[in-house]
Amino acid sequence: MADIAPQESMTEYINHHLHHLQWKVGSGAFWTINIDTVIVTLVLLSLFLAVFIPVARRATSGVPGKFQALVESILMFVDDLVRETFHGSSKFIGPLSLTIFVLTFLMNFMDIIPVDLLPSTAAILGVHHLRVVPTADLNTTLGMSLGVFLLVQYFGLRHKSVGMFFKEMFTVPFQADQPVLKVLLALPNLLLRVIEETVRPISLSLRLFGNMYAGELIYILIAVLTLGMGLSHGMTYIMGPVQFLADFIWTIFHLLIITLQAFIFMMLTIVYLSMAAEQH
Amino acid sequence: MNINLTLIIEGLAFFATAWLVMKYGWPPMMAAIEERQKKIAEGLAAAEQARLELKEADARVEVEIHQARQQAAEIVEHAHRHASQILDKAREDAQAEHNRLKAAAAAEITSATERARSELRSQIATLIVDGAGHILQREVDANAHYKLLNELVAEL
Numbered sequence: 001m002a003d004i005a006p007q008e009s010m011t012e013y014i015n016h017h018l019h020h021l022q023w024k025v026g027s028g029a030f031w032t033i034n035i036d037t038v039i040v041t042l043v044l045l046s047l048f049l050a051v052f053i054p055v056a057r058r059a060t061s062g063v064p065g066k067f068q069a070l071v072e073s074i075l076m077f078v079d080d081l082v083r084e085t086f087h088g089s090s091k092f093i094g095p096l097s098l099t100i101f102v103l104t105f106l107m108n109f110m111d112i113i114p115v116d117l118l119p120s121t122a123a124i125l126g127v128h129h130l131r132v133v134p135t136a137d138l139n140t141t142l143g144m145s146l147g148v149f150l151l152v153q154y155f156g157l158r159h160k161s162v163g164m165f166f167k168e169m170f171t172v173p174f175q176a177d178q179p180v181l182k183v184l185l186a187l188p189n190l191l192l193r194v195i196e197e198t199v200r201p202i203s204l205s206l207r208l209f210g211n212m213y214a215g216e217l218i219y220i221l222i223a224v225l226t227l228g229m230g231l232s233h234g235m236t237y238i239m240g241p242v243q244f245l246a247d248f249i250w251t252i253f254h255l256l257i258i259t260l261q262a263f264i265f266m267m268l269t270i271v272y273l274s275m276a277a278e279q280h
Numbered sequence: 281m282n283i284n285l286t287l288i289i290e291g292l293a294f295f296a297t298a299w300l301v302m303k304y305g306w307p308p309m310m311a312a313i314e315e316r317q318k319k320i321a322e323g324l325a326a327a328e329q330a331r332l333e334l335k336e337a338d339a340r341v342e343v344e345i346h347q348a349r350q351q352a353a354e355i356v357e358h359a360h361r362h363a364s365q366i367l368d369k370a371r372e373d374a375q376a377e378h379n380r381l382k383a384a385a386a387a388e389i390t391s392a393t394e395r396a397r398s399e400l401r402s403q404i405a406t407l408i409v410d411g412a413g414h415i416l417q418r419e420v421d422a423n424a425h426y427k428l429l430n431e432l433v434a435e436l
């Protein structure tokens with residue numbers, strides 16, 4: 001990139017791109033806020049709410065406008081998935097799935113914006129670190145998946161009796177008829193349950209985070225192809241077209257990935273909630 | 281990349297958004313969609329109903345047209361029959377009148393002939409007597425010959 005100082009090395013450039021704009025609110029590593037992640041998230045969710053809620057409130061049951069039709073088709077797509085998978089009754093799971101799908105997609109879409117555009121703009125305004133993809137921040141994906149984890153436990157408690165909820169911890173998946181075997185199997189069952197419940201939010205968050213982080217990294221690596229090259233530099237004219245082509249191909253591929261990852265996150269949330277609500 | 285406070289903020293932001301969507305976005309949109317689905321279902325049902333009614337009406341019209349045609353045919357036939365009856369009657373009447381007139385004329389002719397004949401007879405008798413008188417230049421005794429003359433006249 002032409003506007004990067006020539007003395008900046010490749011490693012510096014990459015590290016710079018992977019550094020959050022942070023604000024320390026207390027002592028200890030935990031008491032830090034990634035301001036860039038939070039602000040982009042807030043902007044995107046405001047955008048989502050500001051577009052969706054007015055459309056929903058003004059929705060007509062007559063002939064819908066084109067935009068209403070678009071919103072409706074997304075809504076129906078999510079609602080059909082929920083209805084197919086989730087057989088309990090819940091007013092929250094539909095809106096939650098829609099929010100996960102749309103918001104995750106919007107967050108992922110920040111990856112498609114040219115990798116240096118927003119950080120460079122911010123640098124002009126005096127902000128020297130900026131990462132614009134909230135889902136490439138593990139805090140975001142883990143925050144979401146832990147929320148889903150808590151919701152799964154709540155669904156489990158609400159859709160069956162408390163006794164049933166705790167009994168299942170010791171009797172599923174290994175079942176036995178004799179009391180002795182039951183006691184013997186209680187511990188493995190509990191162990192499996194704990195592993196299962198722990199692995200779910202971790203895999204859910206790491207899947208999305210990994211995809212987005214890798215996507216961002218590849219964009220950065222593509223940007224590095226012409227790092228520090230000016231118009232006078234001969235290599236610029238060789239690497240420029242290569243960079244353009246690589247960027248083009250990766251963007252097409254990545255558009256598929258960001259949609260797919262948003263869908264997977266939503267779908268798995270629905271599946272986990274359905275499993276929690278069903279009797280074993 | 282470290283786990284920090286952002287995690288909690290992001291989680292809360294996410295679920296707050298979902299809650300807002302559940303509170304203000306999802307229900308009106310869903311209500312609109314469901315109402316439209318209902319409207320469409322009703323519209324389709326109404327169309328189906330109308331189609332059935334139309335079919336029924338068509339069948340009824342068909343029956344009525346058939347009946348009307350039959351009636352018309354009956355009326356025409358009746359009219360034909362009536363007309364021929366009138367014609368026959370007229371013909372009969374005319375024939376009867378014809379016969380009556382013919383008979384009357386024939387009777388007239390007969391009586392007139394008879395009358396003329398008897399008149400002639402009487403005139404001829406007088407004429408003959410007159411003629412004979414002239415010829416004989418003398419009075420003929422009418423009474424003497426009357427019997428003879430009457431015999432002569434009767435032969436005419």
